[in-house]
Amino acid sequence: xxxxxxxxxxxxxxxxxxxxxxxxxxxxxxxxxxxxxxxxxxxxxxxxxxxxxxxxxxxxxxxxxxxxxxxxxxxxxxxxxxxxxxxxxxxxxxxxxxxxxxxxxxxxxxxxxxxxxxxxxxxxxxxxxxxxxxxxxxxxxxxxxxxxxxxxxxxxxxxxxxxxxxxxxxxxxxxxxxx
Amino acid sequence: xxxxxxxxxxxxxxxxxxxxxxxxxxxxxxxxxxxxxxxxxxxxxxxxxxxxxxxxxxxxxxxxxxxxxxxxxxxxxxxxxxxxxxxxxxxxxxxxxxxxxxxxxxxxxxxxxxxxxxxxxxxxxxxxxxxxxxxxxxxxxxxxxxxxxxxxxxxxxxxxxxxxxxxxxxxxxxxxxxxxxxxxxxxxxxxxxxxxxxxxxxxxxxxxxxxxxxxxxxxxxxxxxxxxxxxxxxxxxxxxxxxxxxxxxxxxxxxxxxxxxxxxxxxxxxxxxxxxxxxxxxxxxxxxxxxxxxxxxxxxxxxxxxxxxxxxxxxxxxxxxxxxxxxxxxxxxxxxxxxxxxxxxxxxxxxxxxxxxxxxxxxxxxxxxxxxxxxxxxxxxxxxxxxxxxxxxxxxxxxxxxxxxxxxxxxxxxxxxxxxxxxxxxxxxxxxxxxxxxxxxxxxxxxxxxxxxxxxxxxxxxxxxxxxxxxxxxxxxxxxxxxxxxxxxxxxxxxxxxxxxxxxxxxxxxxxxxxxxxxxxxxxxxxxxxxxxxxxxxxxxxxxxxxxxxxxxxxxxxxxxxxxxxxxxxxxxxxxxxxxxxxxxxxxxxxxxxxxxxxxxxxxxxxxxxxxxxxxxxxxxxx
Numbered sequence: 001x002x003x004x005x006x007x008x009x010x011x012x013x014x015x016x017x018x019x020x021x022x023x024x025x026x027x028x029x030x031x032x033x034x035x036x037x038x039x040x041x042x043x044x045x046x047x048x049x050x051x052x053x054x055x056x057x058x059x060x061x062x063x064x065x066x067x068x069x070x071x072x073x074x075x076x077x078x079x080x081x082x083x084x085x086x087x088x089x090x091x092x093x094x095x096x097x098x099x100x101x102x103x104x105x106x107x108x109x110x111x112x113x114x115x116x117x118x119x120x121x122x123x124x125x126x127x128x129x130x131x132x133x134x135x136x137x138x139x140x141x142x143x144x145x146x147x148x149x150x151x152x153x154x155x156x157x158x159x160x161x162x163x164x165x166x167x168x169x170x171x172x173x174x175x176x177x178x179x
Numbered sequence: 180x181x182x183x184x185x186x187x188x189x190x191x192x193x194x195x196x197x198x199x200x201x202x203x204x205x206x207x208x209x210x211x212x213x214x215x216x217x218x219x220x221x222x223x224x225x226x227x228x229x230x231x232x233x234x235x236x237x238x239x240x241x242x243x244x245x246x247x248x249x250x251x252x253x254x255x256x257x258x259x260x261x262x263x264x265x266x267x268x269x270x271x272x273x274x275x276x277x278x279x280x281x282x283x284x285x286x287x288x289x290x291x292x293x294x295x296x297x298x299x300x301x302x303x304x305x306x307x308x309x310x311x312x313x314x315x316x317x318x319x320x321x322x323x324x325x326x327x328x329x330x331x332x333x334x335x336x337x338x339x340x341x342x343x344x345x346x347x348x349x350x351x352x353x354x355x356x357x358x359x360x361x362x363x364x365x366x367x368x369x370x371x372x373x374x375x376x377x378x379x380x381x382x383x384x385x386x387x388x389x390x391x392x393x394x395x396x397x398x399x400x401x402x403x404x405x406x407x408x409x410x411x412x413x414x415x416x417x418x419x420x421x422x423x424x425x426x427x428x429x430x431x432x433x434x435x436x437x438x439x440x441x442x443x444x445x446x447x448x449x450x451x452x453x454x455x456x457x458x459x460x461x462x463x464x465x466x467x468x469x470x471x472x473x474x475x476x477x478x479x480x481x482x483x484x485x486x487x488x489x490x491x492x493x494x495x496x497x498x499x500x501x502x503x504x505x506x507x508x509x510x511x512x513x514x515x516x517x518x519x520x521x522x523x524x525x526x527x528x529x530x531x532x533x534x535x536x537x538x539x540x541x542x543x544x545x546x547x548x549x550x551x552x553x554x555x556x557x558x559x560x561x562x563x564x565x566x567x568x569x570x571x572x573x574x575x576x577x578x579x580x581x582x583x584x585x586x587x588x589x590x591x592x593x594x595x596x597x598x599x600x601x602x603x604x605x606x607x608x609x610x611x612x613x614x615x616x617x618x619x620x621x622x623x624x625x626x627x628x629x630x631x632x633x634x635x636x637x638x639x640x641x642x643x644x645x646x647x648x649x650x651x652x653x654x655x656x657x658x659x660x661x662x663x664x665x666x667x668x669x670x671x672x673x674x675x676x677x678x679x680x681x682x683x684x685x686x687x688x689x690x691x692x693x694x695x696x697x698x699x700x701x702x703x704x705x706x707x708x709x710x711x712x713x714x715x716x717x718x719x720x721x722x723x724x725x726x727x728x729x730x731x732x733x734x735x736x737x738x739x740x741x742x743x744x745x746x747x748x749x750x751x752x753x754x755x756x757x758x759x760x761x762x763x764x765x766x767x768x769x770x771x772x773x774x775x776x777x778x779x780x781x782x783x784x785x786x787x788x789x790x791x792x793x794x795x796x797x798x799x800x801x802x
Contacts, residue, residue, distance in 0.1 A: 005786045014793040029793060031404045035572055036792040039601060039662045043360045043562035046724060048774045049781050054661050056785055058603040173505060177498055
């Protein structure tokens with residue numbers, strides 16, 4: 001039923017299919033699309049048309065979520081190239097990476113008992129952030145060279161880091177709420 | 180470009196014809212109705228020049244309910260039949276409201292559905308019905324002032340309202356005979372009212388502390404687009420809690436026992452509320468309480484003492500503010516201004532603390548009691564079609580995560596909080612037993628990991644799965660949240676394409692049948708002829724559909740094949756023919772037929788306009 005809209009999210013936003021994206025331009029396109037498709041534009045229309053508008057506006061929202069996030073955008077690009085992801089069995093053979101991850105997790109597990117938990121948490125977070133920035137640069141390179149399998153490995157690692165970042169955020173808000 | 184411009188279906192072809200629209204703030208303590216006249220939005224007063232309608236309903240036997248100031252005055256004499264702050268019960272079960280606070284002087288009734296009722300002299304009333312009684316008064320006020328029937332209204336809800344609370348509010352609107360165009364989040368409404376749409380750019384925060392609810396939203400404004408970045412709050416925190424804390428303090432001072440009777444408690448709350456208001460102007464206030472056996476108590480309360488009593492509540496709101504800033508990934512210093520909304524932001528202490536937190540002087544230019552209704556009126560005016568060229572667009576978010584119960588009573592999040600709505604997400608399931616033909620699905624809302632800590636929204640079973648070996652069936656469950664923040668669920672078995680009709684039984688809402696019954700009852704009550712009314716409604720609907728389809732074919736007929744065109748022409752002729760008959764069911768069926776044959780066409784038209792939104796843009800860029 002949505003077949004007349006471009007199914008490729010990049011096309012929907014009139015963007016070249018590429019990892020490089022102009023965030024400002026993307027946001028602007030998003031607003032232009034929603035101005036036309038948002039159900040509020042159909043407040044007086046029939047129920048059927050309102051439901052259609054809800055579906056189309058949802059598609060645009062979904063596409064925007066994916067294109068604006070580097071992690072999701074990277075995955076999406078690979079999926080367009082036919083690379084499959086199986087999230088329930090994300091594994092890595094990179095032992096060095098695994099050791100680093102375990103170390104980070106151990107640090108995080110102890111953080112709440114420490115004297116200056118917020119300071120330490122900030123340090124962990126900045127470590128994670130700089131590590132993942134390196135990975136994003138590497139991802140950019142592999143995608144440019146169309147090295148899909150390498151890109152997939154990097155994306156899996158990035159997913160670990162994103163999850164850690166989320167956990168750091170959760171710990172931080174727990175600590176702040178207790179203050 | 181004008182040639183390709185699509186006129187939206189259903190929009191009036193007569194541009195001069197203004198439709199009547201209103202914004203309604205259905206508040207915990209007070210409710211208001213506002214409308215746009217001669218380009219200006221303002222709240223509408225009653226004949227006594229009162230803009231605020233106290234959200235108080237008094238039920239008497241064999242009489243219309245008494246709503247507003249008069250009901251409020253009589254609250255202390257008849258606490259059992261006078262319902263105050265009904266908003267706190269919307270979408271809630273009895274178990275939920277038990278923790279809401281001490282001494283609710285009502286006789287709560289458990290019913291078969293999980294929606295609770297309150298026993299009154301006029302029968303058992305659900306919160307939805309009580310809210311509808313408030314809405315009816317506002318509707319009447321608006322229609323009498325404007326001299327005609329309202330085409331549509333926007334009703335505001337706390338941004339942090341969950342699905343059940345939103346559904347209950349929409350149901351109340353329907354029950355009051357209103358065409359609810361949209362449920363609008365209160366902080367977003369306030370942002371509109373501040374005219375922040377007119378050219379303002381940047382990030383703002385809206386701090387909304389009302390009688391019973393607290394909301395904080397962070398919005399990004401850009402050329403008339405209001406994009407909510409994150410929202411948070413507490414649907415059981417507000418000025419009522421302040422009153423109760425002060426009342427409790429008086430009870431300690433006056434040595435009044437916890438089991439004091441309802442009218443004494445009611446009196447204490449009124450004394451507490453008056454003291455709270457007075458302390459915004461003065462440093463000390465004298466308190467007088469009439470005790471049983473003609474005794475009296477007299478004491479005094481200073482602003483300093485009160486601030487101490489209220490500190491924990493204000494602190495709680497600031498913790499939420501901090502979390503919302505984190506969710507929106509914004510630093511306090513990036514917030515350009517803080518808009519203050521809700522009667523409780525009149526308190527000096529609240530303003531001080533909020534100003535301190537955001538390092539900005541809070542904006543209080545518009546009456547904090549009226550600002551939400553005014554914003555809703557502006558949005559209603561746009562939605563009803565009075566401003567076809569308006570650029571205003573609201574992109575709101577879902578306040579609480581939506582998830583499903585998985586093995587072991589854990590929640591699997593499907594749509595995380597602060598996701599922009601409307602949103603659709605599909606989740607795939609499979610069977611775990613050979614030959615399994617049914618599956619039970621439990622939808623919950625909230626941030627906690629355990630189902631037992633979350634709000635149960637709906638339980639339903641998916642029937643008619645074709646028998647297969649375990650794990651072979653692929654059932655896709657689609658969650659759709661619309662622009663009002665309301666959820667609907669649909670399911671489909673993928674391998675066979677069997678679409679199983681699922682019935683979502685709202686755990687706390689009213690079913691459509693219940694609403695229909697209530698509507699019928701209330702109309703019978705008003706001595707209205709239901710069938711005449713239904714026929715008239717169907718005819719109006721038919722005319723609207725005919726007009727819209729004809730206009731669409733005229734503009735976008737080239738999207739249709741000859742066969743499709745023919746099909747539509749036949750359905751149009753049929754509807755036009757039956758429209759003048761007197762069987763509303765026949766008209767309804769004909770409308771549905773026309774709807775079905777134009778569905779694909781409508782979809783293509785929308786797609787064309789979406790594609791065009793950017794293609795025009797590209798042409799300009801490459802020139």
